[in-house]
Amino acid sequence: xxxxxxxxxxxxxxxxxxxxxxxxxxxxxxxxxxxxxxxxxxxxxxxxxxxxxxxxxxxxxxxxxxxxxxxxxxxxxxxxxxxxxxxxxxxxxxxxxxxxxxxxxxxxxxxxxxxxxxxxxxxxxxxxxxxxxxxxxxxxxxxxxxxxxxxxxxxxxxxxxxxxxxxxxxxxxxxxxxxxxxxxxxxxxxxxxxxxxxxxxxxxxxxxxxxxxxxxxxxxxxxxxxxxxxxxxxxxxxxxxxxxxxxxxxxxxxxxxxxxxxxxxxxxxxxxxxxxxxxxxxxxxxxxxxxxxxxxxxxxxxxxxxxxxxxxxxxxxxxxxxxxxxxxxxxxxxxxxxxxxxxxxxxxxxxxxxxxxxxxxxxxxxxxxxxxxxxxxxxxxxxx
Amino acid sequence: xxxxxxxxxxxxxxxxxxxxxxxxxxxxxxxxxxxxxxxxxxxxxxxxxxxxxxxxxxxxxxxxxxxxxxxxxxxxxxxxxxxxxxxxxxxxxxxxxxxxxxxxxxxxxxxxxxxxxxxxxx
Numbered sequence: 001x002x003x004x005x006x007x008x009x010x011x012x013x014x015x016x017x018x019x020x021x022x023x024x025x026x027x028x029x030x031x032x033x034x035x036x037x038x039x040x041x042x043x044x045x046x047x048x049x050x051x052x053x054x055x056x057x058x059x060x061x062x063x064x065x066x067x068x069x070x071x072x073x074x075x076x077x078x079x080x081x082x083x084x085x086x087x088x089x090x091x092x093x094x095x096x097x098x099x100x101x102x103x104x105x106x107x108x109x110x111x112x113x114x115x116x117x118x119x120x121x122x123x124x125x126x127x128x129x130x131x132x133x134x135x136x137x138x139x140x141x142x143x144x145x146x147x148x149x150x151x152x153x154x155x156x157x158x159x160x161x162x163x164x165x166x167x168x169x170x171x172x173x174x175x176x177x178x179x180x181x182x183x184x185x186x187x188x189x190x191x192x193x194x195x196x197x198x199x200x201x202x203x204x205x206x207x208x209x210x211x212x213x214x215x216x217x218x219x220x221x222x223x224x225x226x227x228x229x230x231x232x233x234x235x236x237x238x239x240x241x242x243x244x245x246x247x248x249x250x251x252x253x254x255x256x257x258x259x260x261x262x263x264x265x266x267x268x269x270x271x272x273x274x275x276x277x278x279x280x281x282x283x284x285x286x287x288x289x290x291x292x293x294x295x296x297x298x299x300x301x302x303x304x305x306x307x308x309x310x311x312x313x314x315x316x317x318x319x320x321x322x323x324x325x326x327x328x329x330x331x332x333x334x335x336x337x338x339x340x341x342x343x344x345x346x347x348x349x350x351x352x353x354x355x356x357x358x359x360x361x362x363x364x365x366x367x368x369x370x371x372x373x374x375x376x377x378x379x380x381x382x383x384x
Numbered sequence: 385x386x387x388x389x390x391x392x393x394x395x396x397x398x399x400x401x402x403x404x405x406x407x408x409x410x411x412x413x414x415x416x417x418x419x420x421x422x423x424x425x426x427x428x429x430x431x432x433x434x435x436x437x438x439x440x441x442x443x444x445x446x447x448x449x450x451x452x453x454x455x456x457x458x459x460x461x462x463x464x465x466x467x468x469x470x471x472x473x474x475x476x477x478x479x480x481x482x483x484x485x486x487x488x489x490x491x492x493x494x495x496x497x498x499x500x501x502x503x504x505x506x
Contacts, residue, residue, distance in 0.1 A: 178467055245429075
């Protein structure tokens with residue numbers, strides 16, 4: 001957190017700011033989720049409130065606050081009120097470990113665009129993400145509604161099943177990078193596709209040094225498991241509105257319902273960011289390392305930010321960070337769009353198909369991926 | 385290590401304050417009506433429900449949870465190994481043999497669970 005009061009205040013403001021930005025991305029995503037499929041299905045979508053229907057988000061948010069507070073008689077009151085928070089909390093906490101961009105060095109201070117730079121980043125994310133099950137179970141059980149209970153059971157069962165495949169698919173990635181720190185993983189992905197083959201360096205100039213090219217199978221398994229972890233179509237059986245009304249949040253309304261929504265979308269944002277970080281180089285540009293970006297801004301930066309009167313290294317540092325932030329947002333945005341795209345492409349699975357896919361397909365294939373990576377690293381002495 | 389987690393604690397506080405404030409705000413801003421007894425019943429399909437108890441659910445969910453614990457611990461044991469595998473390769477094949485034995489036992493476990501039809505949903 002820092003040693004002086006100034007640093008502590010700056011860091012606290014940063015934490016709150018990142019949280020508020022993530023929370024306010026949710027309505028934007030909902031807007032994309034409504035306008036995007038409208039475009040795909042050749043209809044209009046929300047277009048009445050504000051330009052392109054963008055103010056619909058604000059209208060919805062305000063409406064949620066002015067809804068009646070309602071408690072069913074069968075509900076366990078304390079858990080019933082805690083459950084939305086318990087769902088939102090893990091979703092917000094997992095995002096803390098994601099590095100958004102390179103650190104800014106300004107006026108002698110170093111300012112990281114990341115809430116917590118953890119050396120066990122990946123383990124932390126998995127540990128906190130699995131706590132999300134508690135919120136959903138608490139919501140389903142405390143509602144005193146059988147549909148809510150069934151939805152919660154389905155959700156927790158599917159989340160824990162896919163967590164195994166997800167955790168196992170990442171082992172191959174860990175073997176390549178040899179670190180849990182997400183920042184170091186991104187550093188490993190700078191530049192061209194290169195590795196050691198029998199002790200001699202191999203470099204392919206036409207591929208970036210991204211995890212997806214080292215671990216293609218792991219990437220597919222991880223992506224599939226992510227959909228199940230976030231309870232999204234084609235794995236949205238916990239909600240399954242045709243059979244379970246609305247699943248675990250049947251009895252919730254107003255802002256409490258909105259918090260489940262935020263939790264789900266927060267999970268989605270973290271997952272998209274994690275896919276970007278593990279497999280697509282995080283905030284790094286393909287082929288070009290941040291050092292080269294910095295060199296470029298040292299040459300050209302003063303035309304953009306010369307008027308601020310800052311020294312040249314500071315300007316270059318700020319511009320480098322902005323460049324990488326844009327790259328990170330573009331990659332994460334693509335994966336978020338991919339989530340929405342898949343939702344409108346694939347139909348819902350049946351429950352036994354869902355469980356079979358998790359246990360009988362993803363789990364064996366992630367074991368295969370592990371065996372392949374182990375064998376290649378041993379016999380061909382491939383080291384990244 | 386513990387110092388790295390301080391921002392996480394601050395974020396936890398921020399989220400809890402946000403959640404409590406928003407629920408509190410709805411309490412203040414929302415309309416206050418006295419709900420009828422029918423409205424407070426668990427929602428079933430719109431008319432007054434017949435059954436309200438939620439005590440029974442399929443035992444399959446327990447089985448999945450137990451299997452999860454087994455395999456998840458397996459994954460956790462793999463993580464530290466994965467971290468040092470590349471480095472320890474130069475000391476010979478011990479680290480490879482070690483993981484082959486470990487994985488054979490667990491793959492046999494998966495095979496057994498599969499053949500015992502513990503993964504079937506019908």
